[in-house]
Amino acid sequence: MADKLIKVNLSNVDCRNIYFVNNDELFGGKDITKSPTYINREYKLVLRVTYVNHSNARTQTKKTFSFSKKVTFLQALKEVSSAREVLLTKLKEGVHKDIKLTIPTLKEAWTEFMMMKKNQLSDNTLVSYDSFVKKWILSKQKLAKTPIDRVTTKSLQFIVNEILDMGKSPRTAKSVKETLRPVFKLYVLNGLLLTNPADLIQIPKFDNEVVIELSDDKIKKLYDLLYNYPIEPFKSMFIWLSHGRRLNEILSLEWTDINLDNNTYTIQFKNNKVRKQMTYSLSQELRHTLNQLGIKEKGYIFHALTDTNKKMNKGTIRNHWEKVLVQLGTRIRMHDLRHLIGGTLVSNGKTLEQVASVLGHTSTSVTRRYSKVRQEVAAESLEDFFGRVR
Numbered sequence: 001m002a003d004k005l006i007k008v009n010l011s012n013v014d015c016r017n018i019y020f021v022n023n024d025e026l027f028g029g030k031d032i033t034k035s036p037t038y039i040n041r042e043y044k045l046v047l048r049v050t051y052v053n054h055s056n057a058r059t060q061t062k063k064t065f066s067f068s069k070k071v072t073f074l075q076a077l078k079e080v081s082s083a084r085e086v087l088l089t090k091l092k093e094g095v096h097k098d099i100k101l102t103i104p105t106l107k108e109a110w111t112e113f114m115m116m117k118k119n120q121l122s123d124n125t126l127v128s129y130d131s132f133v134k135k136w137i138l139s140k141q142k143l144a145k146t147p148i149d150r151v152t153t154k155s156l157q158f159i160v161n162e163i164l165d166m167g168k169s170p171r172t173a174k175s176v177k178e179t180l181r182p183v184f185k186l187y188v189l190n191g192l193l194l195t196n197p198a199d200l201i202q203i204p205k206f207d208n209e210v211v212i213e214l215s216d217d218k219i220k221k222l223y224d225l226l227y228n229y230p231i232e233p234f235k236s237m238f239i240w241l242s243h244g245r246r247l248n249e250i251l252s253l254e255w256t257d258i259n260l261d262n263n264t265y266t267i268q269f270k271n272n273k274v275r276k277q278m279t280y281s282l283s284q285e286l287r288h289t290l291n292q293l294g295i296k297e298k299g300y301i302f303h304a305l306t307d308t309n310k311k312m313n314k315g316t317i318r319n320h321w322e323k324v325l326v327q328l329g330t331r332i333r334m335h336d337l338r339h340l341i342g343g344t345l346v347s348n349g350k351t352l353e354q355v356a357s358v359l360g361h362t363s364t365s366v367t368r369r370y371s372k373v374r375q376e377v378a379a380e381s382l383e384d385f386f387g388r389v390r
Contacts, residue, residue: 086186
């Protein structure tokens, strides 16, 4: 008897041609539009792929994936989605049965993985991941040229230990595991690997919570320095940073992202770490910065000093940040402004949803709970924050 399939149709995951095997009619209706966190039994997902060649001839294939009840539904969907390109490649090559594929080297596997993630992660995140892997992992020429089925946990653990021996933080060492695990997982899914060598990498336990300990007087001095910085456009950039935005987000802002009629601004998905379009309210301070810079119809708001058609280089603003730190007498990063806002809001009783709305944090499990009130909650929370520190 043929399996009963029901279409998976969630808005926050790439569910193209993914079906749930619904033999016991766990889900009603024509499709699954609301994701459960866990399914209380083993379950299967079916991925169908169609390839249309230059002559418009259609070739189809499908693959069934089995999951235990310990795997969340969203994680299962992501794993199936990540296998789509591999299945499509088989179709393009005219191969639809189990075949022996050419096993790539670790360097080749990383290049392929980055291509697959091109439209899923922001450009800034991609550059960050790529730079890290090339610096710490692919710089080991012997390992880079090793076929992925011969890469061992021991060889990866050696890199982690080397990073720790150099005095780098456990958080840096953990990035080896976090960047490579999804690469190997792709090949586990398509049958080239039996196990994931990155899964067993051992990382020392460490406190991942970021705490910025500044007295109220220091915080007020910091914001006084930022809001009274004597040089534009850096004063305006500091004000945007103090509203919880990431540096790359404000450097990528264009005048077309500003809606003065609705009093909002939008961080485009391609410039956002979470790869989602995020819209926020313009505070009076932010609107004032736009007026100070001179409102335009198009182009980057914070463009390069020597070329208005290019983004400003991060190093340019960091030079001015150093001048602020000299006057403050304390070493903190620009990114710590986000942690400072988050910690202050939480300590003053704001919910995690409110903090997430200010900082642009999101996840598939909480996005729907606060997305509709993001603009209003963010504006209210920021007003309370600035009331304390300014």
